[in-house]
Amino acid sequence: MNSNEGIVNLETDYLVIGAGAAGMAFVDEVLSRCKTSTFVISDQLARPGGHWNHAYPFVTLHQGSYFYGVNSEVLERDPREIDLSSKHEMLAYYDKVMRKFLASGRVTFLPQTSYQWREDGDEDHVVKSIILSGVTYHVTVRKKFVNACAQQIKVPSTHVPSYQIDKDVRENCVPINELGSLKRSYEEFVVIGNGKTGIDAVLYLLNQGVSPSSIRWVVSRELWWYDRKWFGPSSAQDFIIEIIRVLGEEDDTGAIFRRLEDKGILMRMQDDPDAEDPKLFRCATITKAERDAVQNIKEFVRLGHVTRITRDRIVFGDRGSIPTTANTLHVDCTANGLPRQARKPIFGDDTITLQPVLSCNVTWSSAIIGMLEVLEGNNEDAKRSIIKTAPHPEAKEDWVAAFYVTFQNLVALSKKYRRQGFDGMRLSIMNHGPMLSTLYKEHFVLPKILDKMLAKAEIFLNKYDSPSA
Numbered sequence: 001m002n003s004n005e006g007i008v009n010l011e012t013d014y015l016v017i018g019a020g021a022a023g024m025a026f027v028d029e030v031l032s033r034c035k036t037s038t039f040v041i042s043d044q045l046a047r048p049g050g051h052w053n054h055a056y057p058f059v060t061l062h063q064g065s066y067f068y069g070v071n072s073e074v075l076e077r078d079p080r081e082i083d084l085s086s087k088h089e090m091l092a093y094y095d096k097v098m099r100k101f102l103a104s105g106r107v108t109f110l111p112q113t114s115y116q117w118r119e120d121g122d123e124d125h126v127v128k129s130i131i132l133s134g135v136t137y138h139v140t141v142r143k144k145f146v147n148a149c150a151q152q153i154k155v156p157s158t159h160v161p162s163y164q165i166d167k168d169v170r171e172n173c174v175p176i177n178e179l180g181s182l183k184r185s186y187e188e189f190v191v192i193g194n195g196k197t198g199i200d201a202v203l204y205l206l207n208q209g210v211s212p213s214s215i216r217w218v219v220s221r222e223l224w225w226y227d228r229k230w231f232g233p234s235s236a237q238d239f240i241i242e243i244i245r246v247l248g249e250e251d252d253t254g255a256i257f258r259r260l261e262d263k264g265i266l267m268r269m270q271d272d273p274d275a276e277d278p279k280l281f282r283c284a285t286i287t288k289a290e291r292d293a294v295q296n297i298k299e300f301v302r303l304g305h306v307t308r309i310t311r312d313r314i315v316f317g318d319r320g321s322i323p324t325t326a327n328t329l330h331v332d333c334t335a336n337g338l339p340r341q342a343r344k345p346i347f348g349d350d351t352i353t354l355q356p357v358l359s360c361n362v363t364w365s366s367a368i369i370g371m372l373e374v375l376e377g378n379n380e381d382a383k384r385s386i387i388k389t390a391p392h393p394e395a396k397e398d399w400v401a402a403f404y405v406t407f408q409n410l411v412a413l414s415k416k417y418r419r420q421g422f423d424g425m426r427l428s429i430m431n432h433g434p435m436l437s438t439l440y441k442e443h444f445v446l447p448k449i450l451d452k453m454l455a456k457a458e459i460f461l462n463k464y465d466s467p468s469a
């Protein structure tokens with residue numbers, strides 16, 4: 001490193017932008033597998049952990065700690081359980097992992113710095129200090145530039161609601177983050193937004209002893225929900241096998257979702273048998289008990305999206321309005337945590353863009369990308385041919401496309417790398433039992449169904465990639 005009037009020149013093998021879950025899992029894997037590689041990690045935040053730094057105080061993982069984080073460090077308290085790490089456990093974990101990185105002597109962390117995205121023709125990689133005016137890092141990259149912030153995670157505290165809030169009601173409208181630090185009590189709560197954050201807000205209020213009759217929940221569009229019991233160390237195998245069977249045997253998306261519902265893998269919030277099937281799926285995961293607990297609240301408001309909150313009305317465009325009062329707290333939960341993204345190539349010539357290669361799984365995916373980067377060295381064609389980017393689901397058709405890609409990738413990885421540490425990765429949801437390669441042999445029907453299923457993948461992927469076609 002040398003510096004000249006605020007310019008610091010650095011040289012590294014990998015320049016990684018983002019010390020969130022994706023960047024940390026990638027660096028961990030490359031650092032462990034290649035004993036000489038060096039890294040510069042830049043993040044706009046002061047600490048590693050990405051969006052967990054901004055998350056609401058009572059947030060937890062929604063799937064399971066035993067397959068989250070980085071490969072080289074345990075996060076779970078009990079590997080036999082689906083324990084859900086809290087925000088604070090997550091931040092302590094990423095601090096510990098970063099300290100381990102720094103102790104290797106091969107990682108330089110630049111907190112509170114911002115990467116300057118390059119214009120065409122720019123040669124340099126430039127990272128600017130946010131806190132020190134005039135301090136700029138010019139980074140020479142020997143191997144790869146790694147974009148570890150491509151997922152564009154949105155959390156309520158950094159999100160501006162799309163509805164109008166009248167001036168005289170603003171102090172009664174808060175993001176979910178503020179529920180944990182209220183200055184006064186309210187007679188009634190209206191939770192706006194019905195993804196995982198929305199149900200977390202409702203459950204938090206119920207757990208604090210708020211009467212169900214004081215809670216209304218604005219449910220703008222119905223979602224499918226995963227039942228968390230399938231994400232346990234002893235149930236994940238069955239989860240994978242059931243999905244392969246259903247995707248292999250059914251072509252129609254509606255039928256796929258109804259069969260998964262019959263098996264108890266998916267749930268809907270609304271019990272009404274005459275209601276339309278939900279159209280959306282965002283990987284939100286809850287237990288049946290949580291779903292049942294929210295059924296007793298005063299009202300599910302199904303009038304579409306809120307467009308305005310006034311002193312005495314919550315307005316839903318031309319679909320109507322409901323009354324509100326000065327004693328009502330409106331809790332915003334409308335940030336779409338992981339928005340739909342166009343799929344980009346993962347391996348460019350001198351760039352890696354971290355994206356999921358397994359449905360809704362950022363950490364295992366990023367470690368897999370790191371594994372390929374080391375094992376395949378300069379053979380970019382091999383890396384590109386083995387894994388593809390999995391869509392991030394919003395519509396239920398996207399989920400089907402995401403699972404096709406997930407299985408394509410798992411089959412290719414299992415065949416080629418099972419003896420090189422792919423089987424048994426801590427981050428694998430199947431790390432407590434036989435991997436796909438073994439399942440393949442044990443369940444003799446599986447290969448046939450899987451082949452049939454994979455033959456349909458392109459149809460769904462084309463729909464995801466060209467939604468308007």
Ligand SMILES: Cc1cc2nc3c(=O)[nH]c(=O)nc-3n(C[C@H](O)[C@H](O)[C@H](O)COP(=O)(O)OP(=O)(O)OC[C@H]3O[C@@H](n4cnc5c(N)ncnc54)[C@H](O)[C@@H]3O)c2cc1C
Nearest residue numbers: 018020021022043044050051061062063114115149153337
């Ligand atoms: C509430 C919640 C619960 C979740 N639970 C689970 C779960 O149980 N299991 C699971 O598998 N997944 C879960 N997820 C999803 C998963 O955790 C996230 O998708 C993942 O953490 C995203 O990590 P990331 O590194 O891609 O993004 P981020 O966490 O957003 O990190 C990106 C980082 O890049 C930095 N950055 C951006 N631009 C720049 C720049 N120009 N220069 C420098 N730095 C920059 C940002 O400051 C940020 O720190 C959950 C997500 C949420 C929101």
